[in-house]
Amino acid sequence: MELKSLSVLGAGSWGTALAQAFSQKFETVYVWGRDRNTVDQINSLKENRKYLKGIKLRENITASTDLQLVFRQGNLVVIAVPTQYVREVLSCIDGTVEKPVVSASKGIEIESLKLLSDVIQESLSIEKELVFVLSGPSFAREVAEGLPTAVTLAGDEKLGEKLQSVMNTETFRLYLNEDIVGVQIGGAVKNVIAIATGAGDGLGLGNNARAGLITRGLFEMTKVAVVFGGKPQTLYGLSGLGDLVLTATGELSRNRKFGLLIGKGVPVNEALKQVGQVVEGVKTVKALKKISIEKGIELPISEIVYSVVYEGLPPKEAVKILMNRQPKKEEL
Structure with missing residues (x-):
């Protein structure tokens, strides 16, 4: 299988950052985006000023609004569009797909409660x-800037080894994992926990509270992974604990920023507007609410985030509810 060209679906910060990172290893990188201005900027200025202002893109990156064209051109396809739009985008692709498709989006489809690997298989x-x-x-900006980053690539081991050798760069390192379910759950649920930790910081709850939320949040992530058929140990790796710590504490985290704003009393809609980009955790928490009911599992942090975001529960009241839950043994 020849892997000389790459197609990236999504011209936001993450899609553009991945195009920049992988452009070191592929002869040509094609990017698909809906927004004509963004596409024109990438082609003429070699910059995505809306999402990654100030970062000069490599000359072998070209963009187009023609989805079919971009999808066909690459020997490998990377999906980096918002989770809830993945099915809609892929439904526009015609014919049998006989090349690797990598999902770099994070979340759970709300309507079906399916992971994106399943959505991809159903849509293509x-x-x-x-x-x-x-x-x-x-974080997209750090990836685009070429700062050292380590991530997980999950899927078939044999083909995964070939993708790993092609996609690894001097600053972007991939570790293989066959647990495609656990890896996806980690990437999805950590966004919800990051909203909670951000809200705690906005309320001024301190470092102890943040550490507690991260630790118990990791436990919630593991519970969800298990009911979907994932391996608990996967959640202690890069796609679980690693991603959770970054998203819950990093200043570039959209989910943490959103939580920080609502913790400071900013209304939900205004907080989303101030963040200015998709906050995946706001969507994912709706899926987690359904999962907790349908699977019969207790997800206290996720459920309280849902109440704050969708039911108007004041963040201060949310803290009281969490702290006054029935005492119990620490489960690991």
């Missing part, structure tokens, strides 16, 4: 062995 005529997931602690 593609073999299971060709579907992969890329996840881990990776």
